[in-house]
Amino acid sequence: MGKGGLILKSHKKKYSIPSTIWMVIVVCIVMAPLFIMAVGAFKPNLSLIQTPVDLVPFKDFTLNNVKKVLAESEVFLWLRNSFILSFAVACTTVFISICAGYSFAKINFRGKVVFFSIVIATMMMPKQILMIPNYLVANKLHLQDTMVGVVLTSIAPAFGIFLSRQAISSLPSELFDAAEIDGCGEVDKFFRVVVPLSIPTVGTIGILSFFSTFNDYIWQTIMISGKSLRTLPIGMSYFAQLQNNNKAAQLAMALIATVPLTVLFVLCQKFFIKGATAGAVKG
Secondary structure (H helix, E strand, C coil), X not given: CHHHHHHHHHHHCCCCXXXXXXXXXXXXXXXXXXXXXXXXXXXXHHHHHCCCCCCCCCCCCCCHHHHHHHHHCCHHXXXXXXXXXXXXXXXXXXXXXXXXXXXXXXXXXXXXXXXXXXXXXXXXXXXXXXXXXXXXXXXXXXXXXXXXXXHHHHCCCHHHHHHHHHHHHCCCHHHHHHHHHCXXXXXXXXXXXXXXXXXXXXXXXXXXXXXXXXXXXXXXXXHCCCHHHCCHHHHHHHHHHHCCCCHHHHHHHHHHHHHHHHHHHHHHHHHHHHHHHCCCCCC
8 A cells, every 4th residue: 555655646746837837838839720710710801800800719600701612612622632632642652652661671682771771861852852853754744734643743652661661570570481381472471461460550651641642732733733633722722812801711711621631630540640659669
């Protein structure tokens, strides 16, 4: 009982008022833009352009901003294009990452260390460096302003390869030896051993790739010029220009764009956390 009391006391001492206050301040800073967006989306525009700005929740509540966005924009088309593009890029990135990660982790071949070092080196390169060569290649292949062209030029599996390699390296070699004794080749070992045990890693790579592509405004603006292929970042920029003086409508558009991603991340966060820590401790 005495030791138990000491343990409880030691745990209580870990909580301090300064650290709690600091955490509250950090949370408030992080949540402030979301609060402004959530409240401003349901306010009259006059409440947002006056001084001081009226951000009292549920005061002068209105749905006119949301109705305006739905009536005067193609937000559902933009959402559909963004989801198709992001899903295609995520699936392709996951497949390439898991295949390459398995090769670097469990298959011995000449130059493996050199090739893996090159992959790691590409992670240090800013994405902007590759924009001009990617655009020139896509233009030569007549893939500009096509969904296929945007997908192929948006694949960035370097981090996924690294994460996959680390996770697969932590898998016991006895599993692969047993599969080989049972007559499994490399393809069978990949689909029967690696893929089922790499689901958390697959989820993490997929989520990161999906969100990165979904929010990629610069490259999609360069590659997409047609109205029918506009994604949500391009559409939001176009809508903001049309509604330059209507801050409430802009916030309503931002809120509509945020909700699907928030729901998706909440549903997939378990896979993200498991995959992010996979391979962190080996053995």
